[in-house]
Amino acid sequence: MLENISPPLDRDQLIMQAAALADHLHRAGVQWMPRPNEQAVQELKTRLFSPNAEAEGAGNAAASTMEAPGAGTQTPVSRPDSASLSAANPSAAKPTPAKTVPTKSAPATTSAPTAAGASPLLNAVAKPYPGASLPLAQRESELVALASEVAACQKCSQLARCRTHTVFGEGNANARVVFFGEAPGADEDREARPFVGKAGELLTKMIQACKFSRDDVYILNTVKCRPPGNRNPDPEEIANCRPYFEKQIELIRPEYIVCLGAVSGQALLDSKLSVGRLRGRFHPYFDSKVVVTYHPAYLLRNPAAKKAAWDDLQMMLRDAGLL
Numbered sequence: 001m002l003e004n005i006s007p008p009l010d011r012d013q014l015i016m017q018a019a020a021l022a023d024h025l026h027r028a029g030v031q032w033m034p035r036p037n038e039q040a041v042q043e044l045k046t047r048l049f050s051p052n053a054e055a056e057g058a059g060n061a062a063a064s065t066m067e068a069p070g071a072g073t074q075t076p077v078s079r080p081d082s083a084s085l086s087a088a089n090p091s092a093a094k095p096t097p098a099k100t101v102p103t104k105s106a107p108a109t110t111s112a113p114t115a116a117g118a119s120p121l122l123n124a125v126a127k128p129y130p131g132a133s134l135p136l137a138q139r140e141s142e143l144v145a146l147a148s149e150v151a152a153c154q155k156c157s158q159l160a161r162c163r164t165h166t167v168f169g170e171g172n173a174n175a176r177v178v179f180f181g182e183a184p185g186a187d188e189d190r191e192a193r194p195f196v197g198k199a200g201e202l203l204t205k206m207i208q209a210c211k212f213s214r215d216d217v218y219i220l221n222t223v224k225c226r227p228p229g230n231r232n233p234d235p236e237e238i239a240n241c242r243p244y245f246e247k248q249i250e251l252i253r254p255e256y257i258v259c260l261g262a263v264s265g266q267a268l269l270d271s272k273l274s275v276g277r278l279r280g281r282f283h284p285y286f287d288s289k290v291v292v293t294y295h296p297a298y299l300l301r302n303p304a305a306k307k308a309a310w311d312d313l314q315m316m317l318r319d320a321g322l323l
């Protein structure tokens with residue numbers, strides 16, 4: 001029994017965990033929590049996790065576990081019960097992993113994202129979302145106002161002419177995880193809800209496999225109107241709709257954004273790389289960690305890729321301390 005008890009944390013590890021917790025609480029909208037001192041946190045991260053940390057005399061258990069990128073030990077986090085997944089209570093502290101060290105891009109892979117148990121690393125330093133994090137009620141009211149604006153939007157003449165409804169997005173405005181798709185299809189256009197067709201059924205199963213429900217997460221698309229014939233949205237349409245999805249994500253400030261397919265991954269990360277080259281590692285988007293994986297519609301056509309998609313979701317769950 002004793003072997004299950006984690007060794008006590010040293011001072012620096014405690015400071016890092018406190019900074020990560022404060023960062024998370026701020027993002028979750030807890031207004032009384034002072035914003036962590038970004039400069040001090042960055043200095044601490046540099047001191048703890050720089051490759052020369054040990055040589056500089058700052059060596060400690062945390063540094064020694066991070067010196068081999070991709071093979072380090074994850075910061076210990078407690079596993080929350082299922083109620084904490086919904087983040088319905090913004091004051092409930094959810095375990096937030098410490099930000100990780102900047103590193104060069106990992107090679108593209110179609111296999112499992114990282115070695116078993118490895119702590120995946122971000123490719124660059126994440127920066128805070130601009131402005132203050134809003135309380136849940138205010139996030140929800142701002143999302144409602146934004147949805148009204150979208151419903152009247154005519155920026156893409158063809159899409160605005162062809163749509164039955166705009167499909168704004170739905171879910172928990174305080175979600176830890178956002179699923180970010182491509183564009184509404186025929187079913188979504190009819191029901192004004194994202195991911196309700198066959199691909200939506202598979203996405204729901206993927207969400208449930210993560211031990212979430214659709215109400216725990218937030219689901220949105222890159223463009224809010226259905227492209228005719230289910231074609232991909234063109235760059236101009238994505239640019240037109242960008243302020244809407246950027247504002248949605250900024251209001252929610254999730255810990256993780258799961259991009260479903262190349263369109264959303266490339267739009268969010270401003271990349272031209274394929275899903276095969278983007279998946280298997282985390283990318284920073286402000287404070288959020290981005291996971292790129294295959295779109296459920298692609299998985300329906302290529303069931304062999306489901307294993308890779310599950311690997312990507314497991315990478316996120318491990319990082320979140322949920323696996």
Ligand code: SF4
Pocket residue numbers: 150153154155156157159160166223224225237240241
């Ligand atoms: S796709 Fe977005 S920007 Fe284009 S008309 Fe629809 S809501 Fe407006």
